Amino acid sequence: MAANPSKTSKPVFAPVRQDRNFEVVVQRVRDKLMDGELRPGDKLPPEREFAKQLNVSRNVVREALRILENAGLVRTRKGAHGGAFVAPGGTAQMTQVMGDLILLNAISLEDLFEARTLLLEMVLDKVGQLDHPPDLEPLANAVEETRAAVMAGDSARRVAAARDFYHQIAELSGNSALVFTTNAQTDLVQTFLRFRISDMEPEDLINSRVAFLEMLREGKFEDAKVELRQHLDRVHKSLWSKKS
Amino acid sequence: MAANPSKTSKPVFAPVRQDRNFEVVVQRVRDKLMDGELRPGDKLPPEREFAKQLNVSRNVVREALRILENAGLVRTRKGAHGGAFVAPGGTAQMTQVMGDLILLNAISLEDLFEARTLLLEMVLDKVGQLDHPPDLEPLANAVEETRAAVMAGDSARRVAAARDFYHQIAELSGNSALVFTTNAQTDLVQTFLRFRISDMEPEDLINSRVAFLEMLREGKFEDAKVELRQHLDRVHKSLWSKKS
DNA sequence: GGTTCAAGTTAGGTCATACCATTAGCATTC
DNA sequence: GAATGCTAATGGTATGACCTAACTTGAACC
Numbered sequence: 001m002a003a004n005p006s007k008t009s010k011p012v013f014a015p016v017r018q019d020r021n022f023e024v025v026v027q028r029v030r031d032k033l034m035d036g037e038l039r040p041g042d043k044l045p046p047e048r049e050f051a052k053q054l055n056v057s058r059n060v061v062r063e064a065l066r067i068l069e070n071a072g073l074v075r076t077r078k079g080a081h082g083g084a085f086v087a088p089g090g091t092a093q094m095t096q097v098m099g100d101l102i103l104l105n106a107i108s109l110e111d112l113f114e115a116r117t118l119l120l121e122m123v124l125d126k127v128g129q130l131d132h133p134p135d136l137e138p139l140a141n142a143v144e145e146t147r148a149a150v151m152a153g154d155s156a157r158r159v160a161a162a163r164d165f166y167h168q169i170a171e172l173s174g175n176s177a178l179v180f181t182t183n184a185q186t187d188l189v190q191t192f193l194r195f196r197i198s199d200m201e202p203e204d205l206i207n208s209r210v211a212f213l214e215m216l217r218e219g220k221f222e223d224a225k226v227e228l229r230q231h232l233d234r235v236h237k238s239l240w241s242k243k244s
Numbered sequence: 245m246a247a248n249p250s251k252t253s254k255p256v257f258a259p260v261r262q263d264r265n266f267e268v269v270v271q272r273v274r275d276k277l278m279d280g281e282l283r284p285g286d287k288l289p290p291e292r293e294f295a296k297q298l299n300v301s302r303n304v305v306r307e308a309l310r311i312l313e314n315a316g317l318v319r320t321r322k323g324a325h326g327g328a329f330v331a332p333g334g335t336a337q338m339t340q341v342m343g344d345l346i347l348l349n350a351i352s353l354e355d356l357f358e359a360r361t362l363l364l365e366m367v368l369d370k371v372g373q374l375d376h377p378p379d380l381e382p383l384a385n386a387v388e389e390t391r392a393a394v395m396a397g398d399s400a401r402r403v404a405a406a407r408d409f410y411h412q413i414a415e416l417s418g419n420s421a422l423v424f425t426t427n428a429q430t431d432l433v434q435t436f437l438r439f440r441i442s443d444m445e446p447e448d449l450i451n452s453r454v455a456f457l458e459m460l461r462e463g464k465f466e467d468a469k470v471e472l473r474q475h476l477d478r479v480h481k482s483l484w485s486k487k488s
Numbered sequence: 489g490g491t492t493c494a495a496g497t498t499a500g501g502t503c504a505t506a507c508c509a510t511t512a513g514c515a516t517t518c
Numbered sequence: 519g520a521a522t523g524c525t526a527a528t529g530g531t532a533t534g535a536c537c538t539a540a541c542t543t544g545a546a547c548c
Contacts, residue, residue, distance in 0.1 A: 071344055
């Protein structure tokens with residue numbers, strides 16, 4: 001294996017280097033993020049200068065930037081005042097990761113749908129246990145937006161409103177981890193449903209939304225859960241007939 | 245918006261190109277995955293040949309591979325018969341994404357801990373509603389492993405056993421989406437707790453595990469939930485004293 | 489004949505350099 | 519003074535060379 005005169009001796013010297021250079025660069029940036037030395041909005045050095053500082057080639061810096069960019073940690077802009085900037089966190093990455101797991105058949109669509117329903121129901125449970133009544137204003141706005149989108153016959157707007165609707169439900173939990181997770185799930189479901197949107201009668205949709213909201217207003221969280229589950233089951237089922 | 249030679253004409257020509265080349269390459273691979281033309285285990289062409297096929301430079305191919313690799317879709321090996329292979333899905337990416345969201349202060353540790361507790365409780369709720377009793381064998385094995393690790397004084401082994409314990413709880417749900425999510429959460433919590441592992445008396449740990457398991461065996465899911473929550477609260481709290 | 493070792497081959501990893509493309513700001517021009 | 523064009527900064531792409539790790543092969547040796 002290595003310099004190894006005696007038969008059974010193990011390598012005395014650790015490998016000089018095992019990580020690839022761009023991985024080291026990525027880790028350096030992550031470290032600065034963890035130390036708080038880099039914060040969202042901050043700018044990394046230009047690629048050429050960064051390469052000089054780190055004593056690596058520009059290629060290495062760029063491959064590291066691709067990783068950081070794909071991880072959602074930085075975003076890059078071209079041109080004069082361009083560069084790589086530390087990004088605020090978003091849902092995109094989690095959506096992509098879960099989507100990739102579906103691509104790789106590590107997660108089935110059924111499980112995704114079920115998990116989403118369960119999480120949203122869980123949020124309602126949690127909201128029902130709060131001592132103070134939740135602020136339903138954003139949710140009401142989302143319902144109004146849905147109604148407006150339906151009236152306007154604008155399906156893209158309707159999808160966006162639906163996304164906001166479920167987002168606002170998650171927000172009721174006050175837990176950002178749950179918000180990110182459910183948002184990612186909603187994005188994925190909408191992606192898979194994009195091809196057969198208007199399977200549901202617009203009237204049924206609005207009725208469901210309004211009824212759900214009213215139940216929340218009256219504190220009938222169990223009823224709301226049932227209404228939500230029935231609606232989600234219908235939505236999810238609409239994909240089933242088409243699939244396979 | 246089309247051919248419009250009048251005075252106020254808007255751009256008649258669509259942009260030649262907007263996506264960066266490596267993004268196109270990434271999308272090509274993703275497409276082949278979605279079509280099922282590429283499956284886990286398959287090998288992509290060597291970088292040089294791939295570049296020729298796509299008529300781009302090797303740099304572009306490499307940056308695309310970095311993205312795919314970071315996304316967990318491929319893994320690369322050096323040497324003869326090396327290359328980029330389509331990877332099976334794993335937990336690592338989701339863990340990284342959630343960790344990055346914490347790095348960026350988009351998610352607080354408190355929310356992560358709470359979400360984890362809620363998800364695990366939800367799993368128990370779901371298990372309690374099954375018509376057939378769950379298979380508790382893997383869970384029992386994890387508890388045994390924890391006991392063995394504690395007896396051996398091997399804290400690394402103990403951490404691994406704890407990970408498996410929570411993993412097996414999630415498995416009881418039979419939902420892979422929940423399994424991936426909770427696994428990622430567990431990995432993160434363990435990362436943040438790594439520095440202060442033995443805050444809990446080993447005996448208390450074992451007792452909690454055994455009691456929990458016994459409650460499940462007897463079908464007392466509500467009691468099990470309480471036991472689990474109390475345990476998790478203790479664990480999470482142990483990080484609190486140190487933090488900030 | 490089988491073991492060992494060394495050269496060859498493959499393919500990823502790195503470097504260096506040149507040039508293209510885009511953006512912002514400044515200068516020029518009418 | 520507003521449209522136009524130049525310039526510098528900075529990311530994006532293309533080449534080509536060389537290094538390094540891992541597998542293959544075959545020859546030398548026991």
